[in-house]
Amino acid sequence: MKLTRRSFVAAGTGAAVASLATPALWRTAQAAAPIQLVSHRYPALEYYAQQFSAAAPEGNVNQQLMPFDKAFELMNIALSSKSNSIDVMYVNESMTGFMRSGWLRPLNDLWEKYSDEFNLKDINPDVLKHFTYEGKIYGMPLTSISHLFFYRKDVLDEAGKQPPKTIDDYIGLASELNSPMRSGTISCLRGDSALGESHWYINALGDGWFDDKWEPVFNNEKGIHAITRLKEATQYAQQGFMNAHNDECTIAMQQDIATMGLSWTTRATAMDNPEKSAVVGKVDFVAPPQGHGRLALDGYAISAFSTQDPDTLFRMVCQAASDQSMRGATGFTMVPRVSILADPEVQKKYRHYPAGMEAISTAVPFPKIPEFFAVGEFIRRRILQAVAGEMEVAAALNTAAEETRNHLAQAGYYK
Known part of the structure; x- marks a missing residue:
């Protein structure tokens, strides 16, 4: 990581795609200004950005996907000035500074509220702990590498x-x-x-x-x-x-x-x-x-300075991290849902998964x-x-x- 964990060339802005939102989510998001997503870019994260956008009405998400160093710089500038220009952003296992600075919204209340609906107990605790600071959850894990x-x-x-x-x-x-x-x-x-x-x-x-x-x-x-x-x-x-x-x-x-x-x-x-x-x-x-x-992880967090409805944002994040979504991501990366990693059919297709689960249990981030x-x-x-x-x-x-x-x-x- 030079400021980057993985090197991918390409930057740009994606367009929002079709909606999979519930009616309540549709009404909430429809009345709001476009939701701003800033993320590092590589194939798995491009996939997740599409899944996130699909949880909102068409045209209601503005994606800014770019190499990590550019995304980190943009997020650092916006959050340090308490700007509301970012709603949801990329985070990884090394970004505790954002949590410590109060730049990210704690998710514990939303996590508990939507835990059953999105089966959040299925998220691997060995992964989730790296998005937690002083007992507060700040990020939704998307990959576990x-x-x-x-x-x-x-x-x-x-x-x-x-x-x-x-x-x-x-x-x-x-x-x-x-x-x-x-x-x-x-x-x-x-x-x-x-x-x-x-x-x-x-x-x-x-x-x-x-x-x-x-x-x-x-x-x-x-x-x-x-x-x-x-x-x-x-x-x-x-x-x-x-x-x-x-x-x-x-x-x-x-x-x-x-x-x-x-x-x-x-x-x-x-x-x-x-x-x-x-x-x-x-x-x-x-x-x-x-x-x-x-250990290298990717996830989404919600800006502490976003003026968007936090329930709407969190439900969109949960949609991107749903069982169905993560099953679609297995072709790109290992995912942090225990049920998927332990699924015999998935393990048959990706035979390194059992060893990967063991490796993650002791893996250490930078x-x-x-x-x-x-x-x-x-x-x-x-x-x-x-x-x-x-x-x-x-x-x-x-x-x-x-x-x-x-x-x-x-x-x-x-x-």
Whole structure:
């Protein structure tokens, strides 16, 4: 996340689509000014924006869908000035600052009021907790994306091996199965992928990035050990791993040039695409060894400064997050409704879902401060220098910690 979690080019404004609203909702929304939706943009969120708009009369929703950094900037400017120019907006697991600042409307009263009608008890509590601050719900989860561990079941079966349970097991197995024809693992260290992969090691083997006072701890003894293990794992990675992003790692698994490794739940179905994959049916999935992979979520929140009827807005959000709507989203992403994730028919179609549910239960989001997008650049650069052998791991992390602390000090984090 540079300010962005996923990189998609394209910005623009969508049009509202046909209405699925109840008569009462129709009358309420019809009398109001157009409802303003601002959101990050990628296929799953474009789908949800259509579902949201479909809960209002035609022409009554103005969608502004754009890359995350642009959406974040627009929302930050509008909300900090208490403008009513936004009614419903995109939120993710790292936007606690909006909740803490009082910019989002608490949803507890509406959640209780409409819980039975929209079966809100079905929303995965492991996901919902990341949209909750000081006991108040501020967002409706729409997606639940996490790291997942991919492995070639046929290769491991032939070698008489089981999927690794620990990171030590993983690195040992990667070493044993590494060959000129097929690397022992994948590694993706270009751009924000490097920070994401490091996140797993830092949280599974270390104490995370910061303590509860936002002091860096990723450079302590456990953190140094964690990144040392990352460096060791890359000895068995595919060629060009330093310049590999998620796409390149996906292709490495698809084209039978890597045995296993960390990737995203959103990449799992690509393994069985007969038009692009040479390993259809051969890749299986488990939660990352020792858990604590990265968690990335998307949702909708209501602006605290909106002048629209809050019941109308919340019902539209609930319509977008309904069982029917989320079943339509399963082709794009994992969803946060437990009944859908546990549905045998859905699991048959998306066979990574059981492992994905387990992974989400221990997954960890990036630190919930907006400055992490900036300090992540310092950290990523130093980790890459450590992996490349340009700096010792301890020296690289100590330098990154100093740079990070200086940046956060300037932002007023330390008294």
